Structure formats: structure tokens, C-alpha cells
Amino acid sequence: DAGITQSPRHKVTETGTPVTLRCHQTENHRYMYWYRQDPGHGLRLIHYSYGVKDTDKGEVSDGYSVSRSKTEDFLLTLESATSSQTSVYFCAISHGPKTSYEQYFGPGTRLTVT
Amino acid sequence: SQQGEEDPQALSIQEGENATMNCSYKTSINNLQWYRQNSGRGLVHLILIRSNEREKHSGRLRVTLDTSKKSSSLLITASRAADTASYFCATDNFGNEKLTFGTGTRLTIIP
Numbered sequence: 001d002a003g004i005t006q007s008p009r010h011k012v013t014e015t016g017t018p019v020t021l022r023c024h025q026t027e028n029h030r031y032m033y034w035y036r037q038d039p040g041h042g043l044r045l046i047h048y049s050y051g052v053k054d055t056d057k058g059e060v061s062d063g064y065s066v067s068r069s070k071t072e073d074f075l076l077t078l079e080s081a082t083s084s085q086t087s088v089y090f091c092a093i094s095h096g097p098k099t100s101y102e103q104y105f106g107p108g109t110r111l112t113v114t
Numbered sequence: 115s116q117q118g119e120e121d122p123q124a125l126s127i128q129e130g131e132n133a134t135m136n137c138s139y140k141t142s143i144n145n146l147q148w149y150r151q152n153s154g155r156g157l158v159h160l161i162l163i164r165s166n167e168r169e170k171h172s173g174r175l176r177v178t179l180d181t182s183k184k185s186s187s188l189l190i191t192a193s194r195a196a197d198t199a200s201y202f203c204a205t206d207n208f209g210n211e212k213l214t215f216g217t218g219t220r221l222t223i224i225p
Contacts, residue, residue, distance in 0.1 A: 036216075042202065043157070043215040058212060092154055100145060103213065105156030
């Protein structure tokens with residue numbers, strides 16, 4: 001497996017609380033991505049990063065923010081969690097730009113918002 | 115909205131048989147990728163096929179791409195119990211930097 005870890009792996013939180021998920025890589029890949037996976041929707045891109053301090057929105061970015069202050073870490077923050085954000089969150093990395101390179105996925109974080 | 119859509123949604127076959135799943139997409143692409151996801155795990159990349167390629171092999175996997183029909187197929191030959199997983203196709207929109215994943219085909223291999 002590529003050197004990608006996600007923390008926490010499981011989290012239960014209450015509506016309205018802030019939540020931060022962390023993705024850490026040891027591969028020195030430039031590109032990092034956050035997806036959410038929900039039944040019937042497959043994987044949907046939330047935000048991605050193409051370098052330190054360089055980020056952009058994906059398909060379902062509302063209610064989420066990201067930060068990348070170091071190559072190895074990509075943080076996903078839910079400023080005020082809602083029940084609709086209950087999901088499994090995956091981080092992914094890729095060596096190269098655009099979609100010509102495969103993505104390597106982390107093990108996922110299961111988030112439940114009550 | 116999904117760019118890639120897999121078909122069938124679920125497939126059960128006997129061990130040793132071949133499994134075929136299909137992916138259809140809507141707009142022109144630069145390339146198409148297939149991923150596998152075992153239950154409770156992250157996705158694992160299987161094959162990337164570029165728009166100017168028609169067929170690609172990797173071990174027991176064979177992927178075809180028909181850009182005129184906007185479709186791709188993944189064939190797994192001589193299936194094994196360990197092939198039980200969900201399989202996703204992922205496509206780009208021509209010139210887009212992001213992959214769009216389908217909802218997947220859930221493959222069950224019956225021992």
C-alpha cells in the first residue's frame with residue numbers, strides 16, 4: 001500500500017460541532033484529494049490540492065474547507081457538521097497532474113454526525 | 115452528476131468463471147481508469163487506459179475501450195474468491211483535472 005494514513009479512522013460527533021480529518025502521506029506526491037463515499041453516489045470529490053497552499057473545489061465542496069501547509073498533510077474541516085455529512089471520507093494522492101496518473105487511496109474515515 | 119456508470123450494479127458468479135462488467139460515460143475523455151474496493155477498504159487502482167488505446171491487459175484483467183460508443187468493459191478471467199469486491203470506473207472530462215467515479219459493480223465470487 002502507498003504510504004497514506006487517515007486519522008481518525010472512526011468518529012462520532014454532534015450536529016454543529018467542528019470536525020477535522022487528517023490525511024498524511026509519506027510518498028512526497030504533489031496531488032492530494034478528499035472524496036466522500038455514499039450509497040448510490042459512488043465517490044464524489046470534495047476538494048483537491050495541487051501543491052502546498054494550492055487547493056481547489058470539487059463537486060461537493062459546500063460545508064467543507066481544506067488546508068495544506070506541508071506536502072505530507074492535507075486537512076479536511078467541517079466547520080459545523082450536519083447529518084448530511086455522515087459518510088465515509090477517503091483521501092487519495094497521485095504523482096502527476098490531471099487524470100493521467102493513478103490515484104492511491106487511504107483506508108478511509110467513517111464519520112457519523114448525530 | 116456521474117460521468118461513468120457501471121453495469122450491472124451487482125454480479126454473482128461461480129469461482130473459476132469469467133466476470134464482465136461495463137462502464138458507460140457521457141463526454142469525451144482523455145483516459146479511463148478501473149479501481150477495486152474490498153469491503154471496508156480504500157480503492158485500489160487496477161488499470162488505466164488512454165483514449166487512443168482499445169485494449170489493455172494486466173494479469174487476469176482485460177480492459178477494452180470503445181470511444182465511439184463511450185463505453186469500457188473490465189473482464190476478470192478465472193475468477194477467485196479474492197476477487198469479491200466492488201469495481202469502479204473513473205473518467206475525466208476532456209481537459210478536466212478531476213476524476214469522476216461511477217457507483218460501482220459489486221462482484222461476488224461463489225466458492
